[in-house]
Amino acid sequence: EPEVTQTPSHQVTQMGQEVILRCVPISNHLYFYWYRQILGQKVEFLVSFYNNEISEKSEIFDDQFSVERPDGSNFTLKIRSTKLEDSAMYFCASSRQGPPNTGELFFGEGSRLTVL
Amino acid sequence: KNEVEQSPQNLTAQEGEFITINCSYSVGISALHWLQQHPGGGIVSLFMLSSGKKKHGRLIATINIQEKHSSLHITASHPRDSAVYICAVTGNQFYFGTGTSLTVIP
Numbered sequence: 001e002p003e004v005t006q007t008p009s010h011q012v013t014q015m016g017q018e019v020i021l022r023c024v025p026i027s028n029h030l031y032f033y034w035y036r037q038i039l040g041q042k043v044e045f046l047v048s049f050y051n052n053e054i055s056e057k058s059e060i061f062d063d064q065f066s067v068e069r070p071d072g073s074n075f076t077l078k079i080r081s082t083k084l085e086d087s088a089m090y091f092c093a094s095s096r097q098g099p100p101n102t103g104e105l106f107f108g109e110g111s112r113l114t115v116l
Numbered sequence: 117k118n119e120v121e122q123s124p125q126n127l128t129a130q131e132g133e134f135i136t137i138n139c140s141y142s143v144g145i146s147a148l149h150w151l152q153q154h155p156g157g158g159i160v161s162l163f164m165l166s167s168g169k170k171k172h173g174r175l176i177a178t179i180n181i182q183e184k185h186s187s188l189h190i191t192a193s194h195p196r197d198s199a200v201y202i203c204a205v206t207g208n209q210f211y212f213g214t215g216t217s218l219t220v221i222p
Contacts, residue, residue: 033210033216035210035212036159038206041214042212042214043202043204043212044212045209045210045211045212048210056209056210058209060186060190072158091159093159096123099146099207099208099209101146101147101166102146102147102164102210103164104149104161104164105151105161105164106161107151107158107159107160107161108154109156109158109160110157110158111155113171115203
């Protein structure tokens, strides 16, 4: 069964360092998403991406964050200068259809980011 | 403010019990998703609803668009159903509930 894969599963970084989280969405999906979940809190939407550009982003997704689809398979989330409060589990997801009529979401296993 | 409210926050049930988890939302939506988050953190989509009712195995999800309310039912609950169940709504953005932590005791 096709699945969304994320790497790394866990990354530890120093405050101020740049981090890139990688995702390989399901191959025939067109819409890609990043979410985060701070430990013990609810999942939060960060950004949706379609046709090589951001289609929606939340207030959390500030200038420190960027997304890219550098080739036909990878979808990346970059955090430019990490802060302690960026420590969270980051989930990538993909879907065939996108907002506002988003179809079924397929999630990766998540990348846990720890900022020291 | 919480655009999506779930109840209860925590639920413990005996194996075999019928379980209901509720979700209310305050924003306009095009679809509502029920998600299951395993103890290890992974998230799986259970249902996507825009109207009516869907059934998959022992799981049933309903939505009432007028009342902005959805329910997830689990019949004949089993310890392997123990997980966090999350309600999420989509329009142009996504809003997530805080989740309902379900523990089913053998």
